[in-house]
Amino acid sequence: MRVGRLLRTADGSLPDDQVLPDRGAVADVDAPDLIGRIPGRIFQDKVPWSWVVALAAMLCVYFFTCGAPRLFDQIDGQYAGAAREMMERGNWLIPTQDGVPRLQKPPFVYWCETLSMSLFGINEFGARFPVALATAGFLIATGLLARRVVGTWSAGVAGALILATFMGTFFFTHLVMPEPFLSCFLVLSFWAVLKAIEADEMPDKGSEVDLWLMIAWTFVALGALSKGIHGLLIPAAAVFCSAGLRPTLRGISRKFLLRPQGWILFLTILAPWYLVTEFRYPGFLKDHFFNEQIGSALNRRWPPDSDRVPLWIFWIEHLALLFPISLLFPASIRAALQKRKDRRPWFSDNGLILLAWFVIVALGITFSNIQDYYLMIAWTPVAIWIAWAVTRNTISFHWPAIIVGILGVSGIGIASFLAISHGSYSGDSSGSNSLIADTILNVFQVLPPPVWREVVPLLYAASASALVVGILVYLFDRKGKSELCLAGFALLMGAVFVIGTRAMQLLEDEFSSSKVAEFIDSRNSPGSVVIAQGDPNEKTTLFFYVHQPIFWVHGHPNLEFATRSLGIGFNHYLTREQVGEAWEGTKRVFLVIEGTALAEWETYLGLNRDGPKPIGTSGSRVILVNR
Numbered sequence: 001m002r003v004g005r006l007l008r009t010a011d012g013s014l015p016d017d018q019v020l021p022d023r024g025a026v027a028d029v030d031a032p033d034l035i036g037r038i039p040g041r042i043f044q045d046k047v048p049w050s051w052v053v054a055l056a057a058m059l060c061v062y063f064f065t066c067g068a069p070r071l072f073d074q075i076d077g078q079y080a081g082a083a084r085e086m087m088e089r090g091n092w093l094i095p096t097q098d099g100v101p102r103l104q105k106p107p108f109v110y111w112c113e114t115l116s117m118s119l120f121g122i123n124e125f126g127a128r129f130p131v132a133l134a135t136a137g138f139l140i141a142t143g144l145l146a147r148r149v150v151g152t153w154s155a156g157v158a159g160a161l162i163l164a165t166f167m168g169t170f171f172f173t174h175l176v177m178p179e180p181f182l183s184c185f186l187v188l189s190f191w192a193v194l195k196a197i198e199a200d201e202m203p204d205k206g207s208e209v210d211l212w213l214m215i216a217w218t219f220v221a222l223g224a225l226s227k228g229i230h231g232l233l234i235p236a237a238a239v240f241c242s243a244g245l246r247p248t249l250r251g252i253s254r255k256f257l258l259r260p261q262g263w264i265l266f267l268t269i270l271a272p273w274y275l276v277t278e279f280r281y282p283g284f285l286k287d288h289f290f291n292e293q294i295g296s297a298l299n300r301r302w303p304p305d306s307d308r309v310p311l312w313i314f315w316i317e318h319l320a321l322l323f324p325i326s327l328l329f330p331a332s333i334r335a336a337l338q339k340r341k342d343r344r345p346w347f348s349d350n351g352l353i354l355l356a357w358f359v360i361v362a363l364g365i366t367f368s369n370i371q372d373y374y375l376m377i378a379w380t381p382v383a384i385w386i387a388w389a390v391t392r393n394t395i396s397f398h399w400p401a402i403i404v405g406i407l408g409v410s411g412i413g414i415a416s417f418l419a420i421s422h423g424s425y426s427g428d429s430s431g432s433n434s435l436i437a438d439t440i441l442n443v444f445q446v447l448p449p450p451v452w453r454e455v456v457p458l459l460y461a462a463s464a465s466a467l468v469v470g471i472l473v474y475l476f477d478r479k480g481k482s483e484l485c486l487a488g489f490a491l492l493m494g495a496v497f498v499i500g501t502r503a504m505q506l507l508e509d510e511f512s513s514s515k516v517a518e519f520i521d522s523r524n525s526p527g528s529v530v531i532a533q534g535d536p537n538e539k540t541t542l543f544f545y546v547h548q549p550i551f552w553v554h555g556h557p558n559l560e561f562a563t564r565s566l567g568i569g570f571n572h573y574l575t576r577e578q579v580g581e582a583w584e585g586t587k588r589v590f591l592v593i594e595g596t597a598l599a600e601w602e603t604y605l606g607l608n609r610d611g612p613k614p615i616g617t618s619g620s621r622v623i624l625v626n627r
Contacts (some may be wrong), residue, residue, distance in 0.1 A: 029357075045152045045391075048483035053163055054320055054490040058164040059136055061494045062173070065501040067125035067352050069508040070541070072175065072399025077513075078102070079176040080127035083113030084544055087122070094277065097536060098542050098550055100569030101562040103284055107273055108225040109178045127544070129175055134180040135173040138380075139164050141187035146193045146384045149350045150391065158486065159389035163379060165490045168321030170497045172373045174504075178227040182571035183377045185223035189235045190357065190380075192216035194350050197252050213255060217262035220338040221269035228293045232266070234377070238356040242349070249349050287561045299369045303558055305537060309370045318373055322379070324489050332386055353383040390486055397477040397485035404492070405470025406583040409465025419456045454506050458499050465495045509621040513592070517545030519616035519623050520590050524548075526586040531579055533597060535559060536572075539621075542592075553579050580605065583626045591624040598622050 052069045071080055082095040084104050095102045095110045112130035120126035139160045146159025163169055173180045196212035199205040216235070223231025236257060243253035256262065278285045295301035299308060309317075347355060363380035368374065387397050469492040476484040509515055516539070520530060531551045532539050538558060542550050549572070557573045558564035574582075582589050584607055593601055595617070601624065603609075616623045 001193045026387070038607070045154045047154045047157050048487070050487035051154070051157045051482055051490075054487040054494075055139075055157060055161045055164065056159065057494050058490060059139070061497050062135055062164070062170065063132050065498065066128040067123070068501055069124075069505040070514040071124055071127060071544055072508070072511040073513055073538060073540050075125070075540075076176045077542070077544050078537065079109055079113060079178075080117075081540055081543025083110050083117060083127070084122050086110060086114050088118060088547075093273070097540075098569060098572055100536075100560055100572070101281060102479070103277065103281065103288060103561055105178055106225045106228060106270075108222065108233040109181055112181070113176065122544075128174070131173055131180050133175055134184050135169070137184040138173070138180055138187060139409035141191060142380045142383055143186055145187055145191045145354075145380060146387050147192070148191060148198075149348075149354060149384055150388045151390060155384075155387045155391045158390050159383045161486065161490050162325055162386050162390075163383040165493045166321065166379065166383075167323045167375070167493065167496075168318075168376065169379070170493070171500070172376055174501075177373075178622060179376050180374055182223050182231055183230060183380070185219045186234060186357075186377055187380050189216045189219035189223065189231075190238070190353065190549050191238060192219060193235065193252070193256060194353070196256070197249070197349060200252050200255075203342060209252075209255065211260075213259070213262060214265060216256065217265045218262070218269070220262075221266045224266075224270055225273070229289070229383055230293075230377070233618050234357065234360060237360050238353055241356045241360065242353045246349055246352055249353070251625070266362070275386075278319050281562060281566060283565050284337055286562065287565065291561075293300070297364060297368045299367060301369060303556065305559055306369060306371065309372060311366060311370060314370050314372060314375075318375065322382065324400065324404060324493065325383075327403055328386055328389070328395055328397075330399075331395040332389040335392065336385075338394070353386060357381055368411075368486045390482060393482055395482065397473050397482060397489075400489075401474035401477060402472050403470075404473065404489075408463045408465070408467030408470055411466060415456050415459040415463060418452065451506055451593065455503060458506075462496050462499045465492055465499075513541045513618065513621060514545050515616070515618035516592055516621055516623055519544060519618070520546060523588070523590070523615060523625060525588050529582055530589065531592045532583070532595060534590040539592065576604065589626045591626075593622050593624065595620050 007521050071077055078097075082097050085096050085098075086094075088095065088098075092111065092114060093107070095107060109130070112134075113127060116129045117126035120129060142163045143156040143160030147153055147156030150156075150159075192212050192215040196209050196216065199208040199212060202208075210560075220232055220235055225231070239249070239253050239256055243249040245563075274285060274288075291301055358378045358381040361375060364375050386395075469488050473485045473488045476482075476488065504511075513583055528548075529551065530542070530546055530548060531553055532542060532553050534552065535555045536543075536550075536552060551572050553574045553576060555573050557570050559571070563569040563570055579589075579591065583591070591601070605624075607624075615625050
């Protein structure tokens with residue numbers, strides 16, 4: 001059976017004893033595709049230097065921008081704030097916020113955060129550096145997997161570059177969250193499985209097969225330790241489903257899923273933290289797996305802690321999240337259809353596993369509490385698909401270049417309109433508190449004129465870059481230099497990412513409570529009390545920037561397992577009456593509220609023109625102090 005598979009040439013691939021000549025540029029290489037790649041073959045293609053330079057530039061952008069802007073509320077503050085507290089409490093085992101165990105996710109990301117901030121300090125760079133490392137691993141692992149599936153190093157570099165070029169990759173991996181870590185480990189686990197498949201096709205490679213499968217199980221365990229059982233279920237389900245459709249994969253599927261060695265290694269890495277945590281906090285395992293993991297996957301978590309994005313919006317949104325590569329989808333689809341027209345199968349064993357990976361994640365999202373970054377863990381198959389089409393020289397950049405140029409012209413027109421309409425406006429920014437900034441549209445509605453004056457030049461710069469690159473890519477495409485077209489798109493997005501980082505700095509007050517913390521620190525005194533309106537999962541950067549206990553009013557203590565089931569931290573939730581008593585007490589009280597609630601709190605606390613005034617605002621937030 002193995003010999004028959006090695007000599008298979010029905011798809012046009014070369015037998016092992018035939019040597020491919022070095023044919024220069026990638027456009028001239030008849031690279032093998034997603035079907036019938038000969039295992040172990042190192043194809044002698046030449047990787048375009050423009051791709052290597054563009055990938056190096058993108059990696060620099062990812063690393064050098066990770067220290068800005070300030071940490072954002074919600075996701076950033078939850079992980080970075082808990083890691084800071086782990087450091088200060090000297091407890092590296094259990095993530096906590098104000099001493100309340102935060103057990104929704106396993107601890108690997110918190111451990112990376114804690115180690116990084118121990119080295120680089122408790123700051124934005126220290127908090128985001130582990131995510132930048134995980135993202136770099138995500139990109140490089142995608143390149144290795146593309147090399148394994150497509151069969152050329154040019155496809156490997158293209159796959160990594162394409163993934164780095166996605167709009168969503170940069171902005172999602174600029175947040176402190178487990179998805180970049182899970183994505184990296186998932187890609188590496190699939191890569192190790194495909195290496196095992198390759199070894200299994202060779203005679204006398206049984207020990208190498210076992211080694212690669214154990215490496216795959218190691219990455220599966222690290223993925224599960226980063227996010228949860230997703231790290232196990234996705235690769236296991238993809239391999240199982242692929243084996244059901246392709247008999248040639250059933251042997252490796254049994255070795256991967258049924259041999260006890262892999263399960264023992266998996267449990268050895270994963271089980272200790274879970275067992276210790278269950279011992280300390282009884283009931284944790286049941287809540288963690290059935291409520292947090294399975295409940296979230298089926299949109300049945302109680303209580304709900306986030307809004308569900310409509311499914312149709314989720315998929316349409318991905319056209320923007322995968323921009324500008326999404327402009328290449330039509331040409332890539334035509335390339336895939338052409339393969340079928342030539343009566344060749346669409347997918348090799350490797351390609352089928354990648355397809356199963358994507359489909360399983362996509363179907364799982366349908367039933368989950370949908371968030372826009374959930375599909376990121378399955379973007380690698382998309383990047384490899386586009387890399388395959390690009391390296392086969394089957395994609396025309398003609399229309400994508402025209403669309404990018406049109407977007408550039410449109411952006412310049414919009415920037416000019418904004419410059420005229422806001423340049424003549426001299427009002428104050430008091431209206432910035434009229435809306436709670438829970439959507440990007442609200443943010444742009446309430447920006448004060450000074451911020452608009454800084455945003456408009458950035459829009460000009462991004463739009464001009466798009467126009468110039470659109471023209472250059474169009475010219476490169478006419479000359480048949482597709483490698484320069486892809487590099488041009490990548491460098492355009494590198495510029496957009498740098499500009500976007502600066503834009504996030506200008507808008508950070510709308511998304512971060514860091515300035516609230518600065519106001520409090522400037523007036524703080526021993527024994528002072530900090531009270532915030534809302535839930536702890538909203539103004540989470542207070543946990544990172546304010547180094548003292550935080551109390552909550554109008555909050556819901558049932559959001560955290562440790563509070564709703566064990567009562568830990570229940571005293572951090574105050575009633576309005578308790579806030580009023582503290583306000584009239586002897587201690588200095590800082591009250592952080594939303595601007596829309598200012599009049600209500602002024603009435604309740606009895607504030608008048610001669611009484612205490614807000615000491616500061618940050619976006620939609622207002623800080624009151626009693627003395």
